Amino acid sequence: MLELANISVSYGFISALKDVSLNVDEGEIVALIGSNGAGKSTLINTCAGLVRPGGGEIRLRDRALLKTPSYKRAELGIAVVPENRRLFGEMSVRDNLCLGAFSRSSMGRMPDLKQDIEMVFALFPRLAERQSQRAMTMSGGEQQMLAIGRALMSRPQIILMDEPSIGLAPKIVARIFEVIRQLREQGKTILLAEQNAAASLRIADRAYVLELGRITMQGKASELWEQDKIRKLYLGENKT
Amino acid sequence: MITDLAQILITTLTVGSMYALVAVGVSLIYSATGVINFAQGEFVMISGMTVAGLYGQLGWPLAPAIGVALVAVLLYGALLMVLTTGLARRTSLIGVLIITIGASIATSGTAARIWDSDTHRFAPFSGDAPFWVFGATVTPQALWIIGVSTVCVAGLIWFMRSTMVGKAMRACSLDKSAATMVGIPVQATVMVSFLLSGLLGGVGGIVTTPLTTVDAYSGMLLAIKGFSAAMLGGMGSIVGALLGALLIAFIETVTVTFGSSALKELPTFTAIILVLLLLPRGIVGGRQEAGLQHEDLTKQ
Numbered sequence: 001m002l003e004l005a006n007i008s009v010s011y012g013f014i015s016a017l018k019d020v021s022l023n024v025d026e027g028e029i030v031a032l033i034g035s036n037g038a039g040k041s042t043l044i045n046t047c048a049g050l051v052r053p054g055g056g057e058i059r060l061r062d063r064a065l066l067k068t069p070s071y072k073r074a075e076l077g078i079a080v081v082p083e084n085r086r087l088f089g090e091m092s093v094r095d096n097l098c099l100g101a102f103s104r105s106s107m108g109r110m111p112d113l114k115q116d117i118e119m120v121f122a123l124f125p126r127l128a129e130r131q132s133q134r135a136m137t138m139s140g141g142e143q144q145m146l147a148i149g150r151a152l153m154s155r156p157q158i159i160l161m162d163e164p165s166i167g168l169a170p171k172i173v174a175r176i177f178e179v180i181r182q183l184r185e186q187g188k189t190i191l192l193a194e195q196n197a198a199a200s201l202r203i204a205d206r207a208y209v210l211e212l213g214r215i216t217m218q219g220k221a222s223e224l225w226e227q228d229k230i231r232k233l234y235l236g237e238n239k240t
Numbered sequence: 241m242i243t244d245l246a247q248i249l250i251t252t253l254t255v256g257s258m259y260a261l262v263a264v265g266v267s268l269i270y271s272a273t274g275v276i277n278f279a280q281g282e283f284v285m286i287s288g289m290t291v292a293g294l295y296g297q298l299g300w301p302l303a304p305a306i307g308v309a310l311v312a313v314l315l316y317g318a319l320l321m322v323l324t325t326g327l328a329r330r331t332s333l334i335g336v337l338i339i340t341i342g343a344s345i346a347t348s349g350t351a352a353r354i355w356d357s358d359t360h361r362f363a364p365f366s367g368d369a370p371f372w373v374f375g376a377t378v379t380p381q382a383l384w385i386i387g388v389s390t391v392c393v394a395g396l397i398w399f400m401r402s403t404m405v406g407k408a409m410r411a412c413s414l415d416k417s418a419a420t421m422v423g424i425p426v427q428a429t430v431m432v433s434f435l436l437s438g439l440l441g442g443v444g445g446i447v448t449t450p451l452t453t454v455d456a457y458s459g460m461l462l463a464i465k466g467f468s469a470a471m472l473g474g475m476g477s478i479v480g481a482l483l484g485a486l487l488i489a490f491i492e493t494v495t496v497t498f499g500s501s502a503l504k505e506l507p508t509f510t511a512i513i514l515v516l517l518l519l520p521r522g523i524v525g526g527r528q529e530a531g532l533q534h535e536d537l538t539k540q
Binding site: 089 | 407
């Protein structure tokens with residue numbers, strides 16, 4: 001489905017990703033784990049088209065993406081749940097959801113979104129209660145739910161999630177991961193960048209470990225989970 | 241007393257409507273790009289001069305003259321967009337701001353070449369005969385100005401709140417990266433902002449010229465008034481720009497009524513300074529402080 005081949009990114013002289021190759025197959029949850037500054041967000045933003053790599057190629061269903069402007073990637077089926085959610089804070093919950101489906105509109109005309117909005121509300125009943133509230137007035141957990149809901153509105157082929165658990169209370173984190181698992185059961189494909197290695201390895205099929213811009217380990221999530229190194233590296237700090 | 245009040249009210253509404261069309265345009269471009277467009281008054285000048293030339297002097301019928309004026313402001317809007325976002329991409333925001341001032345001066349100069357430096361006007365749409373409301377003089381053209389401006393600003397507010405393109409424009413002004421990620425072509429929404437801004441100014445020139453007259457150099461002062469109104473109301477907010485414009489018009493009208501027209505600008509700009517000292521984000525701008533604060537979260 002999504003394939004990165006030898007992607008390198010640098011900001012000036014600082015190299016953020018070195019020769020990263022990774023693939024996500026249809027219907028999988030692939031976790032991308034690494035600590036702060038390992039390059040997770042850079043990788044997600046490169047897929048979204050916000051960062052231009054110095055070398056390598058990205059393919060979505062065998063279609064080369066690097067020359068595609070970022071706003072068109074949404075049309076091709078890439079949805080992003082960005083780091084820190086990046087909601088349209090002054091706009092209502094409902095408007096945020098509608099805008100999530102922007103890539104499905106043509107010449108500013110929207111398709112009927114009723115069904116999609118119902119689907120998001122079924123997943124997050126809380127959003128239904130707050131649909132006319134401004135997004136920025138909601139709690140962090142609710143905002144994260146809205147960010148996921150907004151990504152679902154485009155009926156994406158693949159959802160890229162950047163630290164959906166960051167800054168949230170453990171109970172909310174558990175709820176968010178439960179929803180991600182449900183999405184997979186509905187057949188969604190997800191690339192999940194997380195610091196929370198324990199929780200993400202529990203729900204992922206496969207995982208990559210990113211350290212200082214390089215992939216240092218990869219494999220089945222359950223097998224990586226058994227490795228002492230990962231436990232030592234990430235469990236000390238991230239108890240769930 | 242009633243007469244004074246009625247006269248102040250009608251004059252405030254008329255002048256305020258004129259400033260509002262400029263202020264809302266300034267605000268629109270600011271939301272889309274972060275640039276304060278000091279060439280905003282040129283839209284008014286270009287359309288006023290065009291209609292004065294074609295309809296007033298050459299004797300064209302009004303409708304085609306208005307059509308040409310609107311096409312002219314749309315083209316000028318597109319040109320400004322290229323100047324401020326395309327060519328100016330490598331300079332700072334201050335640089336772009338100076339480009340808009342330069343564009344304004346160049347446009348006045350060019351207009352003085354194409355036409356002349358004289359004052360122009362054309363016949364009001366529904367005659368000159370005033371009528372009286374509570375003793376206050378009302379010209380039919382004042383009603384045109386108030387009516388057309390109300391329709392334009394109300395239409396714009398509806399467009400921004402209820403249509404998908406309007407929502408996309410608001411989304412871009414709130415967070416360009418997030419807007420891009422949901423598939424909004426940011427450059428296209430910037431273009432729409434410039435064109436809408438141009439149309440507002442253009443309409444302003446068409447309805448106000450019979451009352452206020454126009455000359456090649458009248459754009460700059462209008463732009464400053466529009467900028468002040470937008471700033472006073474809260475930069476980036478349409479409703480704020482409208483309120484700011486009405487407030488400035490009110491202060492000016494009161495000054496002229498009870499004082500002297502030579503002093504017109506003094507209380508206005510004093511009030512602007514006071515408001516901005518007390519409410520740095522303008523009348524309706526305070527709410528922006530409670531934003532999503534992405535940056536704070538990343539520090540955790």
